[in-house]
Amino acid sequence: MNEQPVMMFKDVVKVYPLPSGDVTALDGINFKVERGEFISIMGPSGSGKSTLLNLMGCLDTPTSGDIYISGTRTGDMSDKELTELRRDRIGFIFQYFNLFPLLNIIENVTFPMMLKSQKTVDPEKARAMLRSVQLDDSLFTHTPMEVSGGQQQRVAVARALINDPDILLCDEPTGNLDSKTGAGIMELMSELNRKGTTIIMVTHDPNIAKYSRRTILIADGRIVE
Amino acid sequence: MIFWEIAKRNIRIHLLRSTLAMLGIVIGVVAIASMGILGNTLVSTVSENLNSVGDSITVTPYSGGGGGMRGPPGGSSGSNLKLTDQNFQQIKRVVAPNVAIPVYQTAEHMKIGVGSDDIVASIYGLPPDDVPSLMKLQAGDYNNGNSGVLIGSTFAKDHNLKVGSRISIGTDGSKGTLRVTGIIEERGMSFDISTDNALVVTQEWFENTYNRNSDYDSVVVKVKDGDTASVKTAIEKQLNKSKDNKIVSVMDSKATLATIYSTFGMVTTFVTAIGGISMVVAGVSIFNIMMMSVNERIKEIGIMRSIGTQKREVMSMFIYEAAIIGVVGSIVGGILSIVAGYLISALMLNSTKYLFTVANALSVAEGVCFGIMVCLACGIYPAWQGANLNPIDALRHE
Numbered sequence: 001m002n003e004q005p006v007m008m009f010k011d012v013v014k015v016y017p018l019p020s021g022d023v024t025a026l027d028g029i030n031f032k033v034e035r036g037e038f039i040s041i042m043g044p045s046g047s048g049k050s051t052l053l054n055l056m057g058c059l060d061t062p063t064s065g066d067i068y069i070s071g072t073r074t075g076d077m078s079d080k081e082l083t084e085l086r087r088d089r090i091g092f093i094f095q096y097f098n099l100f101p102l103l104n105i106i107e108n109v110t111f112p113m114m115l116k117s118q119k120t121v122d123p124e125k126a127r128a129m130l131r132s133v134q135l136d137d138s139l140f141t142h143t144p145m146e147v148s149g150g151q152q153q154r155v156a157v158a159r160a161l162i163n164d165p166d167i168l169l170c171d172e173p174t175g176n177l178d179s180k181t182g183a184g185i186m187e188l189m190s191e192l193n194r195k196g197t198t199i200i201m202v203t204h205d206p207n208i209a210k211y212s213r214r215t216i217l218i219a220d221g222r223i224v225e
Numbered sequence: 226m227i228f229w230e231i232a233k234r235n236i237r238i239h240l241l242r243s244t245l246a247m248l249g250i251v252i253g254v255v256a257i258a259s260m261g262i263l264g265n266t267l268v269s270t271v272s273e274n275l276n277s278v279g280d281s282i283t284v285t286p287y288s289g290g291g292g293g294m295r296g297p298p299g300g301s302s303g304s305n306l307k308l309t310d311q312n313f314q315q316i317k318r319v320v321a322p323n324v325a326i327p328v329y330q331t332a333e334h335m336k337i338g339v340g341s342d343d344i345v346a347s348i349y350g351l352p353p354d355d356v357p358s359l360m361k362l363q364a365g366d367y368n369n370g371n372s373g374v375l376i377g378s379t380f381a382k383d384h385n386l387k388v389g390s391r392i393s394i395g396t397d398g399s400k401g402t403l404r405v406t407g408i409i410e411e412r413g414m415s416f417d418i419s420t421d422n423a424l425v426v427t428q429e430w431f432e433n434t435y436n437r438n439s440d441y442d443s444v445v446v447k448v449k450d451g452d453t454a455s456v457k458t459a460i461e462k463q464l465n466k467s468k469d470n471k472i473v474s475v476m477d478s479k480a481t482l483a484t485i486y487s488t489f490g491m492v493t494t495f496v497t498a499i500g501g502i503s504m505v506v507a508g509v510s511i512f513n514i515m516m517m518s519v520n521e522r523i524k525e526i527g528i529m530r531s532i533g534t535q536k537r538e539v540m541s542m543f544i545y546e547a548a549i550i551g552v553v554g555s556i557v558g559g560i561l562s563i564v565a566g567y568l569i570s571a572l573m574l575n576s577t578k579y580l581f582t583v584a585n586a587l588s589v590a591e592g593v594c595f596g597i598m599v600c601l602a603c604g605i606y607p608a609w610q611g612a613n614l615n616p617i618d619a620l621r622h623e
Contacts, residue, residue, distance in 0.1 A: 059531055059616045087533020098528045102234045114227045115533050
């Protein structure tokens with residue numbers, strides 16, 4: 001069993017150079033995420049949540065400090081290596097679902113599998129994954145626009161999990177859903193976490209944050225709690 | 226692969242836009258390929274007329290002009306410049322074993338039938354034994370004798386003459402009447418003698434009628450092994466002893482043909498290049514459409530990149546889209562260019578005989594390949610731009 005933390009931030013600083021002066025979005029961030037954790041990251045608008053999420057998702061690189069994903073330091077990685085890391089070890093769930101409108105539901109879920117295998121894949125794993133997020137078989141060949149928001153988010157969860165990632169990164173996963181549907185999605189998240197999936201969720205909603213087992217509070221680019 | 230499928234679906238969703246882009250490529254390919262076909266067909270048609278004289282050399286008296294290409298010796302009859310029998314004998318010796326044929330030529334009034342109008346046509350006087358090596362007959366025979374005449378096919382057709390018809394030579398028939406014994410096959414444009422609209426009489430009749438004696442208008446040399454250049458050089462070396470003492474002008478029909486073909490080649494290239502302008506316009510259209518496609522899908526690119534799609538894979542998706550437009554448009558353009566080539570050849574050259582040739586197939590293939598290459602080239606930058614978008618900015622894009 002891998003004893004390394006799934007994610008570790010070490011003195012991470014992120015500065016955006018602007019013509020009007022440098023803006024420090026994150027200032028000396030240190031934390032660890034152990035395998036199987038369910039963490040909420042909360043903070044007011046402009047506190048650095050999105051920057052933190054981008055760094056955790058390897059979409060951005062820190063100005064200084066080190067980020068480790070399952071023990072691998074990301075600082076020296078090329079764009080190609082970072083892309084492979086996102087593909088193989090990180091699953092993304094977005095507020096606006098972000099499914100591909102040109103692909104049907106089963107194709108949306110098999111898309112990351114194809115990126116990984118570079119060839120045609122067996123859709124049976126995708127079907128099983130969609131069933132595990134409680135999506136009805138009859139919807140598999142529909143396009144994303146033909147199903148509800150809650151169903152779209154379930155597809156997004158299935159897509160994020162299809163390559164068996166180490167971490168599931170969620171950006172306001174219920175932000176675009178009504179409270180009942182949102183609660184359904186959070187129940188699904190909790191269920192996934194109970195089965196061993198590591199989840200890091202950015203949210204500003206304390207009721208949603210209650211589903212997690214640990215909360216990191218961030219303000220002015222620093223972890224305050 | 227999934228990116229190929231996405232490219233196909235995006236084209237299907239924006240069918241009108243994609244069809245218009247393809248139409249641009251179709252027009253470009255048709256313009257390039259049909260211009261190429263026209264040029265090739267033109268060269269083939271002209272070649273057919275010129276090849277028969279591709280092995281001859283024409284020697285005329287040096288007129289002191291600036292050199293260059295001389296026409297057939299049509300205008301020399303009125304000139305005082307003649308080739309002497311000594312000149313002819315020198316030429317004959319130099320070119321042996323090739324045949325040297327002395328040529329008399331003049332323009333003469335004549336009447337065809339009683340009460341007909343006076344017409345003027347060229348008359349050539351040739352040694353009867355050499356006539357078969359210069360021309361073929363479509364009717365009658367070579368044995369015209371001193372009272373017989375061979376006539377060109379166009380002349381026969383225009384004046385409704387047949388073997389056995391009679392022509393009165395000279396104003397009011399003052400130089401006698403000749404009977405048509407043969408009709409010469411059409412020779413087309415030629416550098417030695419142009420017989421299509423002329424009469425050919427015996428050397429003896431010409432000398433007696435026009436009081437000429439071994440003062441020739443020109444000498445035609447038929448080169449058997451095709452090496453006209455060395456024969457030309459030999460004649461010039463023998464007769465033109467120095468730069469200031471030139472006696473003859475020597476025209477090598479093969480070299481002239483090469484110049485003509487080269488000129489046709491340049492014309493073909495030029496008109497094809499004009500066709501290429503429409504391809505450039507089509508390319509700009511493809512570029513514009515691909516940029517639109519990228520701009521419409523910035524968010525999609527952001528999602529793709531964030532879940533692990535490599536830059537080259539994003540690029541491939543847009544390149545596939547440009548390739549589909551290019552391949553379909555170019556193939557349709559290739560097919561239509563054959564139709565256009567057929568129509569142009571039929572309407573402008575009155576012949577489609579040379580439509581299905583290797584050269585024309587190459588022209589169509591070039592047009593198709595060029596169309597595909599233009600599409601790919603115009604798709605590369607938008608694809609590269611899309612692939613290199615910052616994933617964070619792309620994800621935030623609305």
